[in-house]
């Protein structure tokens with residue numbers, strides 16, 4: 001779905017770059033953000049100029065569109081303000097109008113199409129993270145799943161998972177996926193187990209979060225094998241793979257006597 005939204009915001013580093021490339025005569029002592037509008041960002045430059053910067057996603061449309069005297073007066077438009085700037089510059093720098101215009105035209109491109117795309121992707125990522133954080137916070141306040149008002153987009157589910165795995169596993173989406181997995185494979189998939197009671201779904205590939213396919217990205221485990229899977233995950237420091245899960249040994253005690261001793265000691269430590 002294409003969304004109609006404001007174009008890229010021109011932050012301070014980008015504003016400095018725009019100014020340095022297109023208006024190199026300016027001293028750039030002070031840069032002050034005045035307003036972020038729908039398609040313009042306005043910066044006050046050195047207290048006496050207004051930079052109206054606009055960056056669009058079309059390769060040839062990135063640049064400072066206008067630099068006018070501060071405070072901006074009336075609806076001068078790009079041509080009028082540009083003329084005022086050129087006038088000021090040729091007067092103060094003793095350059096001819098032609099020289100100034102030639103310089104402006106030969107200014108280096110400010111952002112490559114690749115950089116623009118990177119900025120746009122980073123912006124989208126940040127937006128998703130913000131949205132996920134808000135959903136997780138709301139869930140903590142209300143105690144309802146983050147998708148209680150309706151299905152979310154897969155990328156938003158992924159962002160929720162990254163922000164808080166417990167919040168993700170409490171979603172309606174996950175409970176539907178888990179049910180689909182248990183219907184597709186109604187027995188524990190650990191090679192030496194095959195238990196058919198107390199089943200749950202185990203996530204195998206975190207990249208599939210939000211659009212997990214039963215039988216591919218999920219695995220059915222019984223309660224006891226699920227505990228072994230948690231232990232294996234802790235040992236590995238990552239989610240175990242499908243093969244590693246299938247190799248779990250349901251016959252072996254979950255903890256060895258040595259591990260139990262360590263756990264007991266830790267418990268005594270914390271109880272003191």
Ligand SMILES: [Zn+2]
Pocket residue numbers: 188189190193194195221222223224225226250
């Ligand atoms: Zn099992």
